[in-house]
Amino acid sequence: MNAASRAVWLAGAALAVAIATLVVVLATGGDGDSARPGAGPASAPPASRGGAGGGPSAFATHPAPTGTATAPRPVGSAPASADAVTCPAATVEAGDATALKDALAAAEPGDVIHLADGRYEGRFTARTPGTAGKPIWVCGGPGAVIDAGGAKGGYAVHLDGADHWRLVGFTVRNAQKGVMADRVRHAVVQGLTVEHIGDEAIHLRAFSSDNVVRDNTVRDTGLRRPKFGEGVYVGSARSNWCTVTRCEPDSSDRNVVAGNHISATTAEAVDIKEGTTGGVVTRNTFDGSDLSGSHNDSWVDVKGNGWTISSNTGRHTSEDGFQTHEILDGWGRDNTFRGNIAHVDGPGYGFHLTPVDGNKVTCDNKVTGAAKGLANTDCTA
Template sequence: MTRKRLLAAIAATASAAGLFGAVVTAEAAAPSLTATFAQSSAWDSGYGGKYTLTNAGDANSTQWTIEFDLPEGTAIATSWSSVLTRSGQHYKVTNAAFNGTIKPGATASFGFNTTGLGLPTGCTVNGSPCGGGVPTITTPPSPTSASTSPTTTTSVPSGDVVDVGTAAELQAALAAAIPGRTIRLAAGTYRGSFVATKPGTADAPITVTGPSTAILINDGPSGEAPSCPAPTAGWDSGYGFWLYGAPYWHLQGFTVQEAKKGIVADNSHHTVIEGVRVHRIDEEAVHFRRSSADSVIRDSTISHTGLVQAGYGEGVYLGSANSNWACHGNSGGVDRSDRIQVLNNHIGPYVAAEGIDVKEGTEGGVIRGNTFDGQGISGQNSADSWIDVKGFGYVIEGNTGTFVSPGTFANGYETHNPATTPSFPNGCGNVWRDNKSDLGGVGQYAIKITSTSKCSERPNVVYASNTVSRAVNGLTNVPVTP
């Protein structure tokens, strides 16, 4: 029996007993949590799992505990967004500091990776079955008179610094952004679609900044997608943060997670991404495309990508494959996301595709001072290196790369030479120096140059300052420059 029907029955009983002067009071507000499990990815020896908690009640839930069992032979190897303890095959998971409060109608989630393929059983949330149960009817000490709730709206923010604390406030701030403004995120979870379409300027960029505990989540995609990605009424891209035609934006400090793609810059040159964390992403973490040239990503952390499409789970994606230029090429048909700098980032583990994928048609970038952890690279869609360079004239220096199993690993750095029209020296004219590579006894070369003949006029250069350890074959397959 539902709560409304039970209250109606109580009222009818009171009336029948002649208690006409009695007042049937409304029940006290209370949370009502359920939890559902889903696999986000799977491989031969394990899987990625996710529990989503939903509050179907009418009051905030301020904390939660989920318990479940895993069969023998299956164990949780890593987990996130939670505090996990284990007793034998029984697991107890409590909320992290940032996701304990779940508002009515809202959700929270946590995830984990396993060794073994057994699925959880016997799930409870706060002691009740995860699928929900009969609600408890309670009454407050005295009734309150009914009143009509006022309609709430989110005002358009103003000022040089705009502080936001909810998803609606952030969306309003993005829509009202002007050059020179800073949008400052409070700690907390922001769930929704966050799209920026207003340009900043060189002298007055627009900044979005917040602590790492300010977490952007997009549960999309939803609606009917246009033929080429563009902000469209009724369609949610599923991107965690999307810059579209919005040059001169600075994104600082916050976290993007649980999205189709992490941060996407389309036709948004001079984008600066600094100190962000992007993880638990279905596809790629950060993508500069549609000629988002002269941009920078630095001092950021990227992990656990490609949860749905492993072969498309790049850490940082520069430009677009020529097969996508019809959508993403706006400079003579080519996606000229040129002169992008990737500096001092930590990329991996469990970045399912390349740590950095440098696409054909781009040139002149700098990849410096990054740390690559190749554990968990999938090998799908030829994803088997830290960096795959199909662009021209890149400087790749001072990076440190390691690989340990599990994963599929061929070489540390690779070049490829896709043919395009118009002709472009794809995969040529790049320089490697001062990189340190540990190939884990699995990788063939630290730097594998696919073709020298295709780059005879603009050869790739590998300097002797590069070092390698635990390689099957050695430093490189081409002559080394002193």
């Protein structure tokens, strides 16, 4: 082989390796993150992939609703990492607002930021991603209070593209929104007290998927506008997609909302928006005594697909206990309500499904005080 032929052969071999590498990356999804604004449409992971942490998940796929998305969507189980987390030993100590802002700005994978008891005035943003092996932690007790100064503007804590963060144990209050997650994967929000909030207390938005919101106390929301006073809010309304996700469906998928105590909310305790798929709402307690009425008339409203709502307990509501709605054609379907206890004390149903098709209420749900009965459909085994 002469020199010219050898050069051609080597260039061809290099091209073949590059193409093979690209195929592998596309097949495995690269680093596992969905697309984000500016990077093209969000796509779901293949059915064979696990949830958070890479563990096995019983995902199945079904076609996206016509005209709303471009890829099969995962339906089914919670991420494998939904267990409670425990804070490691601190690597960074923060005793005031300036120290906390400095720590967030300088955070690197593996950092554990500890909040001493006291008041941290201001609004705080994290942008540096952690990793699966080295998440970034912010830990404190209930006496460590992040106070954003009022219910009319701003986020007290904003995870902005900050994957693999752990917010554990402290108090968040006096903000338009308490904890906001934008473009975030594999985060944990655990054991916080989120209170005195203008709109939603905890919001997962803009393709924020595979996150866990568990064991938090959420109360006293809707101080700015009662109709926006949800406790936990997943995704975005269709009317906001062109603002939040460049007109793509906000596929904030496979999130887990577990073990939270949610009360004194003027809108739903948990609001699950159209465009979201495959999450779990389980073991929460709801008190709907302060629901503001109109469309805010249930503890849980599911407008996404393939969610499992199980083992929750609710008391007091202005209309129904649990609802589904089809805001957009093909959404609000294939959701399962299992083993919930609904003390409705109201004029509606325990479970009001619109549409009924594809949604299921199992016969092990318990309903009392609902003027219209268990559900607007027969229960199933």
